[in-house]
Amino acid sequence: MIDKPIIILAIESSCDETSASVIVDGIVKSNIVAGQEVHSIYGGVVPEYASRAHQLHIVPVIHQSLSEAGVTQDQLSAIAYTKGPGLLGALLVGHSFAKGMAMGLGIPLIGVNHMQAHILAHFIDEPKPEFPFLCLTVSGGHTQLVWVKSVLEFEIIGETNDDAVGEAFDKAAKTLGLGYPGGPLVDKYAKLGNPKAYKFPIPEVEDFNFSFSGIKTAFLYFAREKGPEFIQENIADVCASVQYTLVEMLMKKLIKAAKHLNTKQIAIAGGVSANSGLRTRLQVEAQKQGWQVFIPAFEYCTDNAAMVAITAHFLYQNKQFSSLHDSPMPRLHLNS
Ligand SMILES: Nc1ncnc2c1ncn2[C@@H]1O[C@H](COP(=O)(O)OP(=O)(O)OP(=O)(O)O)[C@@H](O)[C@H]1O
Numbered sequence: 001m002i003d004k005p006i007i008i009l010a011i012e013s014s015c016d017e018t019s020a021s022v023i024v025d026g027i028v029k030s031n032i033v034a035g036q037e038v039h040s041i042y043g044g045v046v047p048e049y050a051s052r053a054h055q056l057h058i059v060p061v062i063h064q065s066l067s068e069a070g071v072t073q074d075q076l077s078a079i080a081y082t083k084g085p086g087l088l089g090a091l092l093v094g095h096s097f098a099k100g101m102a103m104g105l106g107i108p109l110i111g112v113n114h115m116q117a118h119i120l121a122h123f124i125d126e127p128k129p130e131f132p133f134l135c136l137t138v139s140g141g142h143t144q145l146v147w148v149k150s151v152l153e154f155e156i157i158g159e160t161n162d163d164a165v166g167e168a169f170d171k172a173a174k175t176l177g178l179g180y181p182g183g184p185l186v187d188k189y190a191k192l193g194n195p196k197a198y199k200f201p202i203p204e205v206e207d208f209n210f211s212f213s214g215i216k217t218a219f220l221y222f223a224r225e226k227g228p229e230f231i232q233e234n235i236a237d238v239c240a241s242v243q244y245t246l247v248e249m250l251m252k253k254l255i256k257a258a259k260h261l262n263t264k265q266i267a268i269a270g271g272v273s274a275n276s277g278l279r280t281r282l283q284v285e286a287q288k289q290g291w292q293v294f295i296p297a298f299e300y301c302t303d304n305a306a307m308v309a310i311t312a313h314f315l316y317q318n319k320q321f322s323s324l325h326d327s328p329m330p331r332l333h334l335n336s
């Protein structure tokens with residue numbers, strides 16, 4: 001008898017992207033992402049608007065994801081959703097929809113940890129890292145060094161004591177009068193500038209941990225002291241220097257942790273792994289240290305449901321299903 005394929009519909013709604021993906025036997029067949037323009041004028045995500053936009057987008061995004069994959073609802077083996085961390089109101093939309101579908105179709109529900117999903121995005125395409133590997137997760141809400149022992153075992157080696165590096169990129173962009181989300185804009189201008197034009201202090205932080213609150217303030221004081229005209233005229237050099245500083249802060253701890261763990265299998269994950277400065281710097285260091293470096297495709301760096309789908313595939317294989325009584329958890333820890 002031929003085994004039935006494992007077909008999972010995954011939903012991601014933790015922040016400001018509504019996304020759905022269909023995965024068949026571990027192969028991603030669709031990954032639809034709807035962004036939310038509504039936040040740009042506020043310079044940051046407005047939680048209530050995010051929930052409302054998810055409600056508007058979720059049905060068309062799921063329809064498109066199923067139709068692009070050529071899969072019908074009755075073929076599905078399970079429904080997966082992002083359980084946390086994220087914004088409660090945003091998570092609730094994906095959770096309620098997934099729960100309703102799983103109940104209606106009489107199939108299992110799988111709650112997925114968003115931060116595990118960012119890391120397991122490496123298992124969507126080739127080449128895949130070998131276990132154990134060291135992953136630097138850099139996103140809008142997190143900065144973590146994670147020792148990944150298997151698809152289900154994660155150990156946090158270091159993390160930020162305060163803000164995330166994505167937030168530092170976004171705040172720097174806001175301070176410099178750029179739009180939101182600022183990370184990609186800083187990256188865009190940085191490509192045209194001199195990274196050594198301005199020097200910012202890199203803080204000393206214990207062990208393998210990070211701190212980005214001081215550097216955020218340093219960018220703010222710099223912008224205030226120089227004034228808007230100067231910033232506008234020198235935007236490329238300023239962005240290149242900001243980006244260089246943030247990337248150096250990440251690389252310093254990544255190199256230290258790789259030496260400590262005696263590993264050459266290095267991965268990056270999360271939205272900031274789309275940053276061209278970080279990608280280039282990582283390749284340079286890989287040459288120097290003899291690392292094998294794994295960088296996800298752009299579409300799997302920022303929030304997307306394909307990463308939720310691949311994580312759900314592993315959980316399904318391990319028969320780790322969720323109860324219909326589970327609730328979304330805005331502060332879900334990497335290991336829960
Ligand atoms: N090219 C880039 N350079 C720098 N930062 C970037 C780039 N592209 C995206 N980012 C940053 O990535 C962040 C978004 O990443 P992601 O979607 O993974 O985070 P999040 O889901 O908001 O947070 P978390 O995953 O921690 O809950 C934003 O801070 C954004 O500015």
Ligand SMILES: [Mg+2]
Pocket residue numbers: 114118139140270271302303
């Ligand atoms: Mg994310």
